[in-house]
Amino acid sequence: MSAEQAEVVEEPVDERSKYAGVLRFYNLAKHQEWAVRDVAWGKLPPVPEGKGSPERQARRQDVWRSVIMQQLQADVLACEMAAQLLNAAPDPEARLYYSTMVQDESRHTEAWLKLIGQVGGEGERDPHLDALGHMFLEADTLEEKVFLMQVFFERLIIPRFRLIARSSRGTILEDL
Numbered sequence: 001m002s003a004e005q006a007e008v009v010e011e012p013v014d015e016r017s018k019y020a021g022v023l024r025f026y027n028l029a030k031h032q033e034w035a036v037r038d039v040a041w042g043k044l045p046p047v048p049e050g051k052g053s054p055e056r057q058a059r060r061q062d063v064w065r066s067v068i069m070q071q072l073q074a075d076v077l078a079c080e081m082a083a084q085l086l087n088a089a090p091d092p093e094a095r096l097y098y099s100t101m102v103q104d105e106s107r108h109t110e111a112w113l114k115l116i117g118q119v120g121g122e123g124e125r126d127p128h129l130d131a132l133g134h135m136f137l138e139a140d141t142l143e144e145k146v147f148l149m150q151v152f153f154e155r156l157i158i159p160r161f162r163l164i165a166r167s168s169r170g171t172i173l174e175d176l
Helices: 013-030 056-089 092-118 127-135 141-169
Strands: none
Touching: 013 092, 056 092, 056 127, 056 141, 127 141
8 A cells, every 4th residue: 555545544533522612612601600699789779760750660660570571481491401301312511511500590590589589579471481381391393492492592692681671770789
């Protein structure tokens, strides 16, 4: 056999090295962790304080309570989905990453529960959000769940977070 026809032999690569990208996301998530206790509870108003008559202030408070309730509802659904992703992930590196997602969604849920308690308690659930969430939760494959959770759902919610923050300057709601 001539040198031109010599077979190229690749050196064996560590089996787990192909998951380095997933571990990178895990490490980034761990670095970005936050604690509900670090939120400025009691130092900032929970939501923007309304002006006008007591009736107008009460209506405005109800609107903010509804906004917070939808965020709480969405994060409870996100907890369920993150737990499904954690359970369905076949590789330890992916399970590490999804464990951080479960923790983050749980922290959000805890914060929303604390905040909704400060504005009058839980209200009605949005039936359309429930239907959408259950459609995602009932997806068949890990790939469908990842797409629906991390691409579709997160893409819908991030602009809403920004709008809420812009509308609630100087409040706990903006911080969350």
